[in-house]
Amino acid sequence: MTPTHSPGRPAIPCLPTVLDAFNIAPTDEARLLLLDCLRSLRWAERVAAHRPYPTVDALLAASDEAAYDLTVSDLSEALAAETLPVVPEGAYSAAHMAMDAAHAAYEARFGHAFVICLDGLPAAEALDHALAGIRSRLANDPEEERVVAAEELRRVARGRLVSSLRGAGL
Template sequence: MEHFNAASEEDLEQALLSCLRSLSWARRVAGHRPYPDLDSLLAAADEAAYDLSWPDLTEALAAEPLPTLPPDTYSAAHTALSAAHAAYEARFGHVFVICLDGLSPSETLDRLLAAIRSRLTNDPEEERAVVADELRRLARGRLLHALRGAGQRSACGWRRVGAIDH
């Protein structure tokens, strides 16, 4: 927390943008420092994510990578996932996002395909709520990961790590 609270506003905003690519969210989280502890920071980050408007969420979605499969996944799975992503993007107009923190690589494909197929049945308003929650969960996981590494480098040196991105 010391690195987080002591970082310059600009450096911290850039680091936070690697957790969620929403300038509104990053500025709000950075602007409410100092945080007494991790729980306070996470609560503020969650609240800021819950309060994002659809344009803010669209900004964040535009920077989100598609979830990836483990490298040893067979090619038919890649084809199925590509088709599911295309159908999702055609229906909702943005990339599919899901937080897969805590899943083993062997569970990733099944969870991804089941989630995207299930969410294709959502109406657009329902899906917006799901997307907002998934982005909040992604941001929380990335922020936790960044803070774990902050003890080894300055807050302005935070980097997004692939395993947390998806």
């Protein structure tokens, strides 16, 4: 990092950012961080390979672009690693049963876990949103649902990437 210097003041070195750390991390470390966001090896390798990113927005744009390019096989790989959205603590057992039943129907129809991005929703609304989403998406044909699931995975990956950068001090 280049020191910041104003005439008459001591030079203060610029502190590295989380993005800087991601940009200079060994490829294996960057790939592991990315795989925590989306379990597609191709996606993680592509995002890691295009480092360094000048801004977080550039990183997120690359993440989105790589997610849009997932093949059917890549999507299957990523969906196989997903789990059911967590029912908030304190939810009635009927809510757990409703979510379990809806998810079982979804998995039987599409052969993979239901994925939905709940970023930005209040915890109190997350369960209702997930249940409404799973019920409405059960009406999709498999190809239509693949497109919807891919978009939800892209949004989930983006949110997880932002969270992991924030968790590291961004």
